[in-house]
Amino acid sequence: MSIMNKLRRHSNILVYIVLGIGAVSMIFPFFWMMSTSLKTPYEAVQFPPTMLPSQIDLSNYSEAWSKVNFGRYFLNTIFMALSTLAGVLITSILAAYAFARLDFLGREILFVGMLAVMMIPMPVYIVPGYLILMKFGWIDTYYALIVPWTANVFSIFLLRQHFKTIPKDLYDAAVIDGYSDLGFLFKVVVPLSKPALATISIFSIIGSWNSFLWPLVVTNSDSIRPVQVGLAYFIQEQSTNYTLLMAASTFVVLPLIVLFFIAQKQIIASYARSGLKD
């Protein structure tokens, strides 16, 4: 009998209790957010608080939604997320193929140079990124939200690792069949790389949906704001209306929570893979 078995037999219940308390603590803030969002403003500020709303009040949701332009923020974010994703997929697939398959001069230097970029922390980019976009006249445009994020070193790296596992024989066979590199890439390599592409897409979508500091810096007008920045300004305006704030927070996190429940296995596997890069 292994030690793990022994451990399990002796302390099974204890393990469940400890993990259960932990899980409840993890879930509680979400529960509290939703519970508050369904209370009347009067009930929400009572102390001691009620755990569940004594009557369900959905009006916070409609009020929060219509108070500022959340519909617009959602559309902006969806547009930003999909455009960024399309860009990331195109640039990563092409670049990863070049790094994995095309043995040209300077390849290694370029690859190492790109990896070095990953070392630079985000805060270094804030000011010069802003000034460069200003020179382009892109401040407060969708370009500023999308274009800088359409290439991603991490995605290129992840995809290159995957492309390298595809046997060279397939390539030789494709060349005999008259495929060009592009034909081979999109008809053979890409269909074989669905899990890796899914991982990249998941990170890209989650990254776009939750991106905050960059959009905060490069946008000014309300009509272009993505949802996190819109929520941040809404929070500043409604500083103490906690029922409205919790309702807004709920519908801002909901799309990703739904996505998470739909593609949970894939998402968790993607995050697990991200840690094994060295």
Added chain:
Amino acid sequence: MYSRRKLFIKGMLFLFPALIIIIIFRFTPILYALRISFYNWGIAGSKGFVGFNNYLSVLQDSEFWIALSNTFWYVITVVPGVVILSLFIAVLLNQNLKVKGLFRTAYFLPVVTSIIAISIVWKWIYHPRIGVANYFLQIIGLDPLLWLDEPRGVFEMIFQRKLPLFFKGPSLALFSLSIMTIWKSLGYNIIIFLAGLQNIPNHYYESASIDGASAWQAFKHLTLPLLSPTTFYVIMMTTIISFQVFAPVWMMTGPPPGGPLGTTNVVVYYLFDKAFNFLKYGYATAVAFILFIIVLALTILQKRFGEKNVHYE
């Protein structure tokens, strides 16, 4: 067969879309920032070369040192909290539990949710008068706390006396941010630890069991050393990310952010404030590079120290 020249051109064509974006939006900004940091650079552009003056004035600004020491306290509380708790939970989850999937979902949920929404939820939980955190304290018979409004150091509160400088510890306000960050980042690191744990062959434990090792001995002499590359990765990543904390400070503290009494001002908020409230771009980029150098130095130091203690198979 292709000629070398043709192959080079083809390689460049494939790389072109990615390369152009990375050159314009990754390489250029870094070089640009380096340049700006040596100039007195404001909203109207350069007002002259100042050499290392921006760096020197950052290092002479007491507010910067307060922000840096706050950031250190934040990192020092978040990193061990994340490492110990996520390792602990991962080890518990790494058994054939019946509802393992359910637990994993619960622990992972905060990872995919936005820091903005999460911040305001926690601010509500921490509300000094009617927050549910104080309600829980009341239930177990403790006095309510001011949480995000509390400038006193946690050690001062524990020992109930005034303490000098570093001995104060982080303010309770800053520590409240650490708690939230630990909560938010546990799930990711649990997943990383679980992946690491599953790479340890089971027969190691079987032979240890035959040798009469206790569960704790097995954990100490097998799990910990064999898991050390993963632990090392988690420590490095959490350190690097924690040094760049911004959104929770901006969302949850103040007004103005960084309060109460500047005890939650962190380096990236300090940078943001100098850049976009004071429009001192040169100065702010100097702050960014100082931060980068500190993080780089710590990474190298951890690597040096870590590699002695990491056991690769």
